[in-house]
Every structure is written in structure tokens, then in C-alpha cells.
Amino acid sequence: AQSVTQLGSHVSVSEGALVLLRCNYSSSVPPYLFWYVQYPNQGLQLLLKYTSAATLVKGINGFEAEFKKSETSFHLTKPSAHMSDAAEYFCAVSEKDSSYKLIFGSGTRLLVRP
Amino acid sequence: DVKVTQSSRYLVKRTGEKVFLECVQDMDHENMFWYRQDPGLGLRLIYFSYDVKMKEKGDIPEGYSVSREKKERFSLILESASTNQTSMYLCASRQGGYSDTIYFGEGSWLTVV
Numbered sequence: 001a002q003s004v005t006q007l008g009s010h011v012s013v014s015e016g017a018l019v020l021l022r023c024n025y026s027s028s029v030p031p032y033l034f035w036y037v038q039y040p041n042q043g044l045q046l047l048l049k050y051t052s053a054a055t056l057v058k059g060i061n062g063f064e065a066e067f068k069k070s071e072t073s074f075h076l077t078k079p080s081a082h083m084s085d086a087a088e089y090f091c092a093v094s095e096k097d098s099s100y101k102l103i104f105g106s107g108t109r110l111l112v113r114p
Numbered sequence: 115d116v117k118v119t120q121s122s123r124y125l126v127k128r129t130g131e132k133v134f135l136e137c138v139q140d141m142d143h144e145n146m147f148w149y150r151q152d153p154g155l156g157l158r159l160i161y162f163s164y165d166v167k168m169k170e171k172g173d174i175p176e177g178y179s180v181s182r183e184k185k186e187r188f189s190l191i192l193e194s195a196s197t198n199q200t201s202m203y204l205c206a207s208r209q210g211g212y213s214d215t216i217y218f219g220e221g222s223w224l225t226v227v
Contacts, residue, residue: 009154032212032213034215034216036218041221042220042221043118043204043218043219043220043221044157044204044206044218045218046215046216046217049213049215051213090156090157094212094213095212100145100162100164100208100210100211100212100214101147101159101162101172102216104149104156104157104158105156106154106155106156107154107156
């Protein structure tokens with residue numbers, strides 16, 4: 001079965017600093033990978049997804065992620081953090097069986113200091 | 115625009131009550147899901163449905179059941195609510211491909227007292 005590991009349950013950065021949220025996956029076949037964001041008291045919304053078209057994927061709100069097969073990683077980055085980026089971020093992999101479900105990591109809460 | 119609507123945002127129920135959480139999607143999606151979200155555990159799949167009247171157990175189905183009588187509607191049922199079912203419940207839908215986006219509702223906060 002596929003799985004996703006997010007390193008760091010909490011990440012704190014200063015406003016304007018680089019954001020780096022880590023995600024590693026386990027999969028025996030090329031995966032489809034997703035990053036979702038959850039703002040307080042809301043559902044999840046898609047930031048970006050990797051579907052094998054390009055290894056560097058650009059998403060909404062200035063975020064991007066790079067698929068690295070050799071490292072089985074799909075880390076999320078943003079060059080300059082904004083206060084509005086404070087949220088919880090989830091990495092997910094698409095299960096390649098008949099269920100079409102997503103397997104989620106445990107999430108990383110991003111705190112942005114003024 | 116895509117819409118997944120969960121009928122109740124906040125509920126407080128007593129132990130032993132039967133609880134219904136309703137979810138409707140307007141995208142004609144084949145697949146619908148119920149996830150449970152708890153701090154530090156991420157999202158865990160309770161049940162999913164790939165067609166009307168079809169359902170399969172996810173990772174944590176115990177204490178839950180589901181119903182999908184119409185394509186757009188997927189209900190989660192807690193037969194006899196217990197305090198350990200206090201959680202955030204998220205409904206989601208997806209068309210049918212592995213690369214398709216899953217769309218989520220706003221979530222339902224359930225407290226069982």
C-alpha cells in the first residue's frame with residue numbers, strides 16, 4: 001500500500017521568508033501526488049498536483065512543488081511567506097487501485113510570524 | 115464552480131443517538147468519500163462509494179455506515195454515537211481518474227457528549 005510522510009507537524013517562518021514543507025511518499029509505481037491547504041474551520045482545497053507532465057508543478061498563491069523520483073519526495077515551497085499562508089497543509093498520493101481514494105499525510109501546520 | 119455541500123457544520127449529540135451527516139455534490143461525480151480528521155492523524159477514510167448503491171469500507175469503518183441512493187448524495191450514519199466519534203468529518207467527491215482532483219466540503223464538526 002502507498003503511504004505519505006510529512007516531516008514536521010509544525011513549521012514556523014517569518015513573513016517574507018522561504019516556506020519549505022516536506023513530503024515523502026512510498027510507491028512502487030509512479031504516483032499521482034497532491035498538496036492541499038486547509039484554512040481554519042474550512043475544508044481542504046487543492047494547491048497543486050503532479051500528474052507526470054512536468055516535475056516542477058506550480059500551484060495557486062505562489063506555491064510550487066518539485067517531484068523527485070530518486071528521493072521519493074514532493075516538497076512544497078514558496079519563496080516568500082505571507083501572513084495569509086498560515087494554515088494546515090496536507091500532502092496526498094492517489095491510490096492506484098479501484099478505489100480512486102487519496103492517502104493523506106498527517107499534515108503540517110504552517111505558522112507565519114510578523 | 116465545483117460544490118460539495120455538507121448540511122450541518124456543527125452538531126452536538128448525546129451518546130447512543132443515531133446521527134446522520136448529509137453531503138451533496140453538484141458535479142455529477144462518480145466517486146464520493148467520507149473522511150474523518152483528527153489532530154496529528156491527518157485524514158482517515160471511513161467509507162467511499164463509486165456508484166449509486168455501491169459502497170466500500172475504508173480504513174476505519176467501525177461504528178459507521180453509509181447510504182448512497184442518488185448519485186449526488188452520500189450520507190454518513192453513526193448508528194449509536196460514542197464520545198470517541200467526536201471529530202471533524204469531511205465529505206469529498208471525485209470524478210473517476212487517479213489524477214483527478216478530489217473536492218471537499220466545508221466539514222462537519224461533531225461533538226458527542
